[in-house]
Structures are given as structure tokens and as C-alpha cells.
Amino acid sequence: MSVHRSIANVTEAIVNRSEKSRNRYLDKIARAHDNKPKRKALGCANLAHGFAACGMHDKEELRNGTGPNLAIITSFNDMLSAHQPFERYPDLIRQAARDVGGTAQVAGGVPAMCDGVTQGETGMELSLFSRDVIAMATAVGLSHQMFDAAVYLGVCDKIVPGLIIGALSFGHLPSVFVPAGPMTSGLPNDEKGKVRQLYAQGKVSRAELLEAEAQSYHGPGTCTFYGTANSNQMLMEIMGLHLPGTTFVNPGSDLRDEITKASAKQALSISSLGNRYTPIGKIYDEKAVVNGVVGLLATGGSTNHTMHLIAMAAAAGIHLTWDDIADLSAAVPLLTRIYPNGKADVNHFNAAGGMGFLIRELLESGYLHEDVTTIMGTGLSGYLQEPGLSADGALTWRESSKVSSDTSVLRGVSEAFQETGGLNVLDGTLGRAVIKSSAIPADRHVIEAPARIFHAQEDLVEAFKKGELHKDVICVVRFQGPKANGMPELHRMTPPLAVLQDLGFKVALITDGRMSGASGKVPAAIHVTPEAADGGPIARLQDGDIIRLDCDKGTLKVLVDHREFLNRPLAEQDLSGNEDGTGRELFASFRKLVGTADTGATIFGVS
Structure with missing residues (x-):
């Protein structure tokens, strides 16, 4: 072969x-x-x-x-x-x-x-x-x-x-x-996702959300x-x-x-x-x-x-x-x-x-x-x-089978869902990132919108509840990388961002944190490196900066005069709240030793 x-x-x-x-x-x-x-x-x-x-x-x-x-x-x-x-x-x-x-x-x-x-x-x-x-x-x-x-x-x-x-x-x-x-198989995943979005909007109770989750993970x-x-x-x-x-x-x-x-x-x-x-x-x-x-x-x-x-x-x-x-x-x-x-x-x-x-x-x-x-x-x-x-x-x-019994789920190469794998690397003035474009509708592959800066996913959720994000917006959640706080997954943001997208707004997410295999239909440039805690360009962003995320061209740019952008001070964040509790104090050496996302985010290094 x-x-x-x-x-x-x-x-x-x-x-x-x-x-x-x-x-x-x-x-x-x-x-x-x-x-x-x-x-x-x-x-x-x-x-x-x-x-x-x-x-x-x-x-x-x-x-x-x-x-x-x-x-x-x-x-x-x-x-x-x-x-x-x-x-x-x-x-x-x-x-x-x-x-x-x-x-x-x-x-x-x-x-x-x-x-x-x-x-x-x-x-x-x-x-x-x-x-x-x-x-x-x-x-x-x-x-x-x-x-x-x-x-x-x-x-x-x-x-x-x-x-x-x-x-x-x-x-x-x-x-x-x-x-x-x-x-x-339990409750279909898309139905579970809809209940999550309804809960984010306050349209269903916690008990209804818990029942949906329990029927899915059963x-x-x-x-x-x-x-x-x-x-x-x-x-x-x-x-x-x-x-x-x-x-x-x-x-x-x-x-x-x-x-x-x-x-x-x-x-x-x-x-x-x-x-x-x-x-x-x-x-x-x-x-x-x-x-x-x-x-x-x-x-x-x-x-x-x-x-x-x-x-x-x-x-x-x-x-x-x-x-x-x-x-x-x-x-x-x-x-x-x-x-x-x-x-x-x-x-x-x-x-x-x-x-x-x-x-x-x-x-x-x-x-x-x-x-x-x-x-x-x-x-x-x-x-x-x-x-x-x-x-x-x-x-x-x-x-094994030579024929797919359900071509809505699994297809041969001659009738592939798309010609590319749908996992892109983005490069540009904000550093490098990855994006899972296979789940993103084609009309969302390019998003250009003003930035709104957050330092915690909880702050984004709170801004959504207050109605502050009901517009075209690229949410930037930084100080979430491996050196900052161990690079947690940030799925609490998925339902509100999905709601905003369903309302017709142009929405995207940029973060030095993770979204994992459950990344949804909202464009998300994740694993941004260098991370904010390592002096990455993402730390220079300010509210209102116009950002352009282009899956098709593989670019991630801030549309600000380059010299002005480089002369900006790096944002600072008090990370002491991430240093202890729930065992986090035991991982201080990991946060100091860990490599960058694009080299595996590992403490072992590359020989």
C-alpha cells in the first residue's frame, strides 16, 4: 500500500x-x-x-x-x-x-x-x-x-x-x-447541550439540568x-x-x-x-x-x-x-x-x-x-x-465491515465530510493557538470583533448574565495557561457563548487555557502560547481591541498598530489564589517547570 x-x-x-x-x-x-x-x-x-x-x-x-x-x-x-x-x-x-x-x-x-x-x-x-x-x-x-x-x-x-x-x-x-x-447511549448529547444552554439563560431549574446530566451520564x-x-x-x-x-x-x-x-x-x-x-x-x-x-x-x-x-x-x-x-x-x-x-x-x-x-x-x-x-x-x-x-x-x-451502515456518522474517503481534518494551527501577532474547526459552521470560520478581556471564566459568565456580551465580541480569557494555574478546561463558558452565537452575534473565544475534546460550535482559539503568565502577547490586549480570527488562513491577529501594541505594558494578574487549596500547593514545582503548550505542556522536557 x-x-x-x-x-x-x-x-x-x-x-x-x-x-x-x-x-x-x-x-x-x-x-x-x-x-x-x-x-x-x-x-x-x-x-x-x-x-x-x-x-x-x-x-x-x-x-x-x-x-x-x-x-x-x-x-x-x-x-x-x-x-x-x-x-x-x-x-x-x-x-x-x-x-x-x-x-x-x-x-x-x-x-x-x-x-x-x-x-x-x-x-x-x-x-x-x-x-x-x-x-x-x-x-x-x-x-x-x-x-x-x-x-x-x-x-x-x-x-x-x-x-x-x-x-x-x-x-x-x-x-x-x-x-x-x-x-x-443515554440522553443524546445534543439534547443535553440544549438543556445546558437553557439553564445558562435561566429558563430551566437546577433540578432539570441535573436530571438531563444524569440521563446522559448514567x-x-x-x-x-x-x-x-x-x-x-x-x-x-x-x-x-x-x-x-x-x-x-x-x-x-x-x-x-x-x-x-x-x-x-x-x-x-x-x-x-x-x-x-x-x-x-x-x-x-x-x-x-x-x-x-x-x-x-x-x-x-x-x-x-x-x-x-x-x-x-x-x-x-x-x-x-x-x-x-x-x-x-x-x-x-x-x-x-x-x-x-x-x-x-x-x-x-x-x-x-x-x-x-x-x-x-x-x-x-x-x-x-x-x-x-x-x-x-x-x-x-x-x-x-x-x-x-x-x-x-x-x-x-x-x-470488519467494508461498508458504513450509517453514512451520517461514518463515511469512506470518497465521500468524506470534508477534505481536511479540521484541526488548525493559528499564527499571528497574538502568538500561536489551535482551533477545532471541524465543528464550526463555515460562516463562522472568520470572526472579526472587539475584544472583551477576562481573567477568569466565572467573570465571563457573570458578564453574560448582566447582558454585557450581547453583541459581536471576542472574549479573551487569559492567565489560564500551565504556568499560571495548571491550564484548566474552561467549559463553563461554552453554554453562554453558544447562546450568544444562536442569537446571531459574531462570537469567538481566545484563551491560553483548554477546552478539550468537548469544544463546541463556537470558534475557540485555545492553548495560546506564549501564555499570559509567560509574557505572551495575549497579556497586552485591552478591551475594545479589534481581533481577527481566521480559520481558513490560519491567522490570529490583533488589528492595532504593531509598534503601539509592542509598547504596551504586559497585564499583571495576582495568581496567589491559585497556589493553595485542593492540593494545589503540592504542584508549585510543576507550575515552575512546565513547558509550553506547543511542546506538550510537560514537566519532563524534550530530549
């Missing part, structure tokens, strides 16, 4: 740019690799501690046996709907390991916060940094060196990127990511809209780290249990103790990274991944940039309409043909690299299948 020239060119640029750091990374994991269990080299006291709590069978295997031992890194908690199903997984995985002559141990747990719970609250200021905490917690779990392979149980926003970064720090270990699946599994959590899951499959076709199977089913057990067996089968050794550091290469970006663009995925993908790639010695993402976006067609980029949810996407159909279309049209390494020991063409159960309950595989 020949690769589209644009895809090949971007891949080549990444390979060339990353040559030295990638080689250093590969040398590192080569030094860490050993073809015998590392636990055999531990001291007797060390090893005894490692199996002390095991049952007799597992203890005997770990003490004297030669079978592989599987690490389980879990993000289970029963507050997150997406992570609650993981409670049962360790028992399934342990038994699956025993069935093939191995053992499995929970090596460690990682924190998993829910952005849906912390949205608009101070806890959200820990959200982005939790990714790097998860990476470190993963490394702590694996540092016991008792393991020959690992499975990772994670789904949501920062959890999967953190697990990837941690896994790549142990890149010599074969690794399989195990999904939990989306909750079944059971175990991921939220069904196509935000960062479900974008994560798509990425793991298209990068070859899930079993094929398993990403969007609902939790609580016999099929999901069999997938979990098969994932554990697959991880053990590719350990260095067999003849199919496949470490994650080799799977996660430049072509896999490009495949991930292509998948994100073709599905209209989360803008959070303009940071996460860069940070994840850096952990494997790969230098991905916003320009790479923009260049790929210009070439990759949009093949899905999933909320907020449509009315359907991920269950509808899966029913229409799901990942198998998507990968087939992108492969056959040259938008994906087929010649990659996956956990299946195949190229990406091994992902053109989906799981099912035989009459006796065993896991079986069948060819």
Missing part, C-alpha cells in the same frame, strides 16, 4: 528531526532488555518480598518457575464511570496468565481524576499535571523489576497519555493497553461523546496497542471479559521469554505517531491531543510539532460526525463500522502507514477485523 505523499513527507521530517534523540532512546531500551526474567537477578530478600502475598501456585511459579510475570498498572476507582469496570480486571488477568503458564500481579495503581467532576472547580487546576504524575506513578510500579510484560488499565483524559509516557520509560517491556469501553463506561477519553481509545487501537476492534465494546458483557483475558495472554506471548519479543518502545515509533495523528484528524478528535501526542512522542525520543499536526490536517479527510462534531455518539460510530472500517478506508487511500509493528505481530492490516463470541463463548474474529 503506497502512502500519500503528504503523510510520507511529514513522517520523513519527523524521522530526520528526531534522529539523535530517537537513537538515544532505542539505545536506552536495548541496555534495559534482558532475555531472562530480571527478578532472577534480584537478591533473595528482594524476591521474597515480591511474591510474599501471592497464593501458593503463583508463589511457586515466581520462586522457581520460568514462566513470564505480567505487571498490571491500573487506574481503577469507582468514582469514574469509565474506570469502574476495571475493578474486576485483575482477577480476569491473573487467571488468564495462569492459563498460559504465567503469573500476573498488580504492580501499582495510578490516580485517575474525572474532569467531568472537577469542571469549573479548583481541582481542575491539577488535571493537566495529573498526566505527569500518572507517568511517574507508572514508573514507580514497574521499578520493582519483577515483570516480563505489562498491561495498562486506563481510559480517560490524562490517564492514557500518562500511562504511555510511563510505559515508554520502560520501553523494553512488551505492553498491551486494555480498554473498558463506552457506557451505553452508567459504567466512558462518556459517549467524542472527547479526550474516547480519542485516547481510538489512538491506542490505531497505534496497534489494543487488540483489533476492541476499543468501543461496552463494559459488563461476556465479550468484554474475553477481550480482557485475551489482552493479558497477548502481552505474555510477546515477552522476551518467547520468540515474538515486541517491546512497546519499538512499536511506538515515528510511523505509529503519524498514524495516531491521522486517526485523530480523521475522526475530529480532542484538541487536548495537540499537547498529549507531543508529550507522548517525546517520551520515545520523537519530536512531533504543531506544524506536523497542521500539515497532516491539511491532507487528511474528516470521516466521522460524532458529538460535538455531529449528533451521534461513539456507540453509533461503532455500530456504523467503527475502527475496522475507519482503518480500512485510511489504509486503502494511503493515509496510514501499514508497515508498523503492533502487539499482534502484524502490520496495521491486521486491524481489519473485529471480535465476537462463538456458540461456546470463546473469542473469535471476523473481518
